[in-house]
Amino acid sequence: MNILAIETSCDETSTAVVSNGINVKSVVVSSQVNLHAKFFGVVPELASRAHIDNINIVLEQSLEEANINFNNFNDQIDAIAYTVGPGLIGALLVGEMVAKSLSYAYKKPLIPINHLEGHIYSTVLTNHLLTPPFLSLVISGGHTSIILIRKLGIYELIGETRDDAVGEAFDKVAKMLGLTYPGGPIIDLMAKTGNPAAIHFPRPYLKGSFDFSFSGIKTAVLNYIKKYPIKSDKTLNDICASFNQAIVDTLCFKTFQVAEKFNIKQIVLGGGVSANSLVRQSFIALGKKHNIKVFIPSFDYCTDNAAIIACAAYIKQQISGMKYTLDQCQSKANLKLINWI
Ligand SMILES: Nc1ncnc2c1ncn2[C@@H]1O[C@H](COP(=O)(O)OP(=O)(O)OP(=O)(O)O)[C@@H](O)[C@H]1O
Ligand SMILES: [Mg+2]
Structure with missing residues (x-):
């Protein structure tokens, strides 16, 4: 089964063609990071306009890479999936309109997907097998959530952030330190030559x-640099390494604590921060120590892209079929995770 997926929830315009949820025939991502870098965050109006400018080019490229054109589309594509929320409403609507237009023109079923479901199941693209029960740790620019999944599509939210998302904390600390946006990758890099203690x-x-x-x-970093202004690259690297370590210690402590409490033997990471080197090393090491299997998506599938949406859509349609109500297909900025059955 071939799914064409569309992702436009934030600042990446992406489309992908994925076969049977795992075989990525094409995935194209057009990032708007340079457009938003000078604002140190995504500007919603600019994001929507850029999605409108980019979506057709991205779509054409991903179809071409999958050897699909508008003549064989009908035979090659079985369903259209798209991100229906949460995200920036103007950005989501661009993806929704393209998905609905293609669905109407080619009479293909629509599969609306919650963006978090993309991150939750993204590891399937890399590891293929994902059998519940497992704990999903979604660590991204907008979320930090621990979700217990005893059956596919049934979500128990165990913990979430009370303030900043972890990716947001990386981005804000990078701004304080005079580094580039997004902050996660540069802090990760500089931390490698700093002293985490x-x-x-x-x-x-x-x-x-x-x-x-x-x-x-975040405030502790701000107070530190006010008290001890940064005078050398070494100090900057040490701040990055120490901040990175504090974040990763916290993520590991809480996630393994939940795994122990619920006696869960599998932890699945997803979202942009799961690209962090120390996150990856630490979860794998702790998993070995506690005899818990840790699944991490490959780098390409950590941050936003449409292949993860196609993957989630494939799993979803196996459980809840292809018929969705008008309301389920309407973009919602604050969409919560909704159980499939
Ligand atoms: N190596 C890294 N270390 C730490 N953080 C990282 C790394 N790479 C990316 N990030 C962070 O990941 C975030 C982007 O991830 P992602 O694309 O999943 O988020 P989002 O889609 O904006 O948010 P959400 O998925 O919650 O809607 C940014 O905050 C970025 O700084
Ligand atoms: Mg995301």
């Missing part, structure tokens, strides 16, 4: 709760 930033473990909070670590 140089500065002790707090680990917000929030006793008695599985929630996260990253605003305290």
Whole structure:
């Protein structure tokens, strides 16, 4: 089964053709990162306009790479999936309109997908097998959530951030340090040559709760650089390494604590921050220590792209079929995870 998927929830315009949820025939991503870099965050109106400018080019390229054209489209594509939320409403609507137009023109079923489901199941593209029960840790620019999945498509939210998302904390700290946007990749890189024990930033473990909070670590970095202005590259690398370590310690502590409490033997990472080197190393090492299998998507599938949406759509249609109500197909900026059955 070939699914054409469209992702436009934030600042990446992406389309993909994926066969049976795992075989990526094409995935094209047009990032708007340069457009938003000077604002250190995504400007919604600019994002929507850029999606409109880019979507047809991206779509044509991904169809061409999958050897599909508008003559054989009918035979080659079985369904159209798209991100229906959460995200920027103007950006989501661009993807929705393209998906609905193709669905109408070619009489193909539509599969609306929650963007978080893309991150939750993204590891299937890399590891292929994903059998519940498992814990999903979604760590991205807008989310930090631990979700318990005992059956595919049935979600139990165990913990989430009370303030900044973890990716957002990386981006804001990078801005404070005078680094580039997005902050995660550059902090990750600079941390590699710094000393993670140089500065002790707090680990917000929030006793008695599985929630996260990253605003305290962020403020601690701000207070530190006010007190000790950065005078050398070494200090900058040490701050990055110490901040990175505080974040990763917190993510690991909370996730493995939840795994132990619910006696879950599989942890699945997803979202942009799962590209972080220390996140990857630490989760794998702790998984070995606690005898828990850790699944991490390959780098290309950590940040936003349409292949992860196609993958989630394939799994979803196997469980809930191809018929969705008008309301389910309408973009929603604050869409929550909704159980499939
Ligand atoms: N190597 C890295 N280390 C830490 N953070 C990273 C790394 N690479 C990317 N990030 C962070 O990942 C985030 C982007 O991830 P992603 O594309 O999944 O988020 P999003 O789509 O904006 O948010 P959401 O999925 O919640 O809607 C950014 O905040 C970026 O700084
Ligand atoms: Mg995302």
